Amino acid sequence: MNEPPEGRAPVTETSGGVTLRGLGVSPGLAAGPVCRMEDSTRLLDGHWAAAEPHVEAGTAVRALEQASRALAELAERAAEPEARAILEAQSFIAADPLLQESVRANALDGMHAPDAITAACAHHREALVTAGGYFAERAADLDDIRNRAIAAARNLPMSAIPDPGHPFVLVADDLSPADTITLDPATVLAVITEKGGPTSHTAILARARGVPAVVACRGARELRDGTRVAVDGALGEVRTGVGEAEAAEVRWRSAEIRARLRASAGPGRTADGHPVKLLLNIGSAADLDTEVSAEGVGLFRTEFLFLDRRSAPEMDEQVAAYEAVFRALPGDRVVVRTLDAGTDKPLPFLGLPEETNPALGVRGLRVVRARPDVLDTQLDAIAAAARATGVRPWVMAPMVTTVAEVADFARRARSRGIVDVGAMVEVPAAALRASRLLAELDFLSIGTNDLSQYTCAVDRQHGELADLLDPWQPALLRLVAECADAGRRAGKPVGVCGEAAADPLLAPVLAGLGVTSLSMSALSVPAVREALAGRTLAECERAARSALEADDPAEARSRAG
Ligand code: PEP
Numbered sequence: 001m002n003e004p005p006e007g008r009a010p011v012t013e014t015s016g017g018v019t020l021r022g023l024g025v026s027p028g029l030a031a032g033p034v035c036r037m038e039d040s041t042r043l044l045d046g047h048w049a050a051a052e053p054h055v056e057a058g059t060a061v062r063a064l065e066q067a068s069r070a071l072a073e074l075a076e077r078a079a080e081p082e083a084r085a086i087l088e089a090q091s092f093i094a095a096d097p098l099l100q101e102s103v104r105a106n107a108l109d110g111m112h113a114p115d116a117i118t119a120a121c122a123h124h125r126e127a128l129v130t131a132g133g134y135f136a137e138r139a140a141d142l143d144d145i146r147n148r149a150i151a152a153a154r155n156l157p158m159s160a161i162p163d164p165g166h167p168f169v170l171v172a173d174d175l176s177p178a179d180t181i182t183l184d185p186a187t188v189l190a191v192i193t194e195k196g197g198p199t200s201h202t203a204i205l206a207r208a209r210g211v212p213a214v215v216a217c218r219g220a221r222e223l224r225d226g227t228r229v230a231v232d233g234a235l236g237e238v239r240t241g242v243g244e245a246e247a248a249e250v251r252w253r254s255a256e257i258r259a260r261l262r263a264s265a266g267p268g269r270t271a272d273g274h275p276v277k278l279l280l281n282i283g284s285a286a287d288l289d290t291e292v293s294a295e296g297v298g299l300f301r302t303e304f305l306f307l308d309r310r311s312a313p314e315m316d317e318q319v320a321a322y323e324a325v326f327r328a329l330p331g332d333r334v335v336v337r338t339l340d341a342g343t344d345k346p347l348p349f350l351g352l353p354e355e356t357n358p359a360l361g362v363r364g365l366r367v368v369r370a371r372p373d374v375l376d377t378q379l380d381a382i383a384a385a386a387r388a389t390g391v392r393p394w395v396m397a398p399m400v401t402t403v404a405e406v407a408d409f410a411r412r413a414r415s416r417g418i419v420d421v422g423a424m425v426e427v428p429a430a431a432l433r434a435s436r437l438l439a440e441l442d443f444l445s446i447g448t449n450d451l452s453q454y455t456c457a458v459d460r461q462h463g464e465l466a467d468l469l470d471p472w473q474p475a476l477l478r479l480v481a482e483c484a485d486a487g488r489r490a491g492k493p494v495g496v497c498g499e500a501a502a503d504p505l506l507a508p509v510l511a512g513l514g515v516t517s518l519s520m521s522a523l524s525v526p527a528v529r530e531a532l533a534g535r536t537l538a539e540c541e542r543a544a545r546s547a548l549e550a551d552d553p554a555e556a557r558s559r560a561g
């Protein structure tokens with residue numbers, strides 16, 4: 001069970017009901033009846049007729065193959081590159097011959113197909129958890145594969161997303177990536193999960209689909225079907241005991257906010273005109289196909305071009321992908337991040353040895369130690385796309401730690417004619433040395449997802465410790481301040497491109513700390529624009545100073561509010 005974010009009572013009783021608190025990870029308001037996602041134990045309920053072991057073995061293996069195909073089909077239909085990559089990886093695991101072999105052996109030993117699948121997946125799961133790091137994160141994927149395969153073996157629907165025939169608020173223990181991407185925003189008004197963290201797949205995908213979401217919401221498990229709740233996906237609050245009149249008012253406010261946000265345009269500015277550029281996080285040119293107005297791209301995650309490859313993409317293919325982004329660019333800024341491999345983005349073609357703790361291993365820019373050719377080719381391709389389009393890209397390296405690393409990166413980039421060279425700050429060591437890094441670079445971009453993980457020593461996928469990953473942790477804000485101060489002294493831009501930039505309550509605080517741009521997925525831009533426009537720079541600075549003095553995220557939020 002999650003501990004509540006420090007200092008915040010998890011449940012408050014009011015006369016009309018209770019307020020549950022979790023982490024608001026996808027902004028928006030919604031009100032409606034709860035519909036719970038069926039527990040996966042439903043899959044093992046009931047009895048099934050015994051069949052010959054070899055028939056059970058055939059059923060079990062076919063079920064795994066069916067699950068693999070279904071996941072591959074979902075991957076093909078996925079609009080978001082993040083979703084596509086996650087689903088492709090799951091489909092690949094389901095098709096693993098070792099997994100199929102152990103399912104077959106269990107069935108031939110006399111187990112029913114569902115039991116054979118459960119036992120084989122449990123065995124694989126244990127091996128993944130023991131391996132730790134990236135592999136342990138994949139354990140949840142295996143649970144989803146197991147559920148899908150058992151459903152296939154029992155001729156049940158693979159997705160447990162309910163379909164009550166009316167719009168509803170979905171409540172689940174946690175959601176798999178596959179379930180999240182099949183959510184229909186027309187019927188799923190909001191998502192509440194008992195588990196999950198701010199950078200979990202559920203959070204990232206819910207935000208990309210514009211569905212308000214609260215994760216790590218203690219007590220969500222107790223919500224019953226039909227209970228009418230009001231959800232605030234920014235504040236992370238869920239209220240029960242909501243009457244029809246109040247629900248109608250929430251719906252009205254939500255529609256009004258959406259309409260206002262749709263109409264919102266123009267550069268990011270505080271109420272008194274201090275500029276804070278609003279930029280987009282993208283994985284490919286397809287992500288630029290949006291009506292949301294923004295001032296450019298603040299994070300082009302190029303690794304989606306490299307995932308699931310047996311060899312690195314050729315130079316021509318890379319040039320074409322970068323050109324497509326440069327040609328479709330809104331505004332005048334594009335920040336290309338060079339390949340960020342490792343941990344949650346393993347790339348087999350790099351041929352790197354297995355590590356016991358990959359999050360602390362050869363990640364991001366560190367890959368250059370083993371494979372400088374991969375970085376050099378990528379920089380050549382970015383420079384070629386820049387020449388072909390006349391666009392002047394900013395280029396940055398992920399996961400840097402030392403001055404020597406950034407000096408080497410800058411030399412490689414500049415020797416190819418790339419003018420604006422920067423780095424991501426994702427490691428506390430880099431934040432503490434921001435001034436020295438900026439002596440070698442033109443800009444910094446703070447990756448708060450990884451910076452939280454490494455500052456608070458919590459795996460970024462760890463649902464149970466989600467409160468420590470809260471971007472309002474004062475220690476994280478202190479490191480952001482360190483970088484922004486260094487930028488101010490050097491007269492160089494320092495942006496934020498982690499999920500913290502998408503939090504409309506935090507945006508004014510980041511601006512007050514001195515951050516010069518905020519980069520996020522398209523749907524988050526309007527709310528952040530509105531939030532900035534509602535405060536003067538002096539108010540933002542006051543909020544920032546107060547938040548820095550807080551002892552925990554809850555206090556930081558309330559001091560800044
Ligand atoms: C981050 O770490 O904050 C970031 C933006 O990079 P990614 O989420 O791709 O690791």
Ligand code: MG
Pocket residue numbers: 398426447449450
């Ligand atoms: Mg990162």
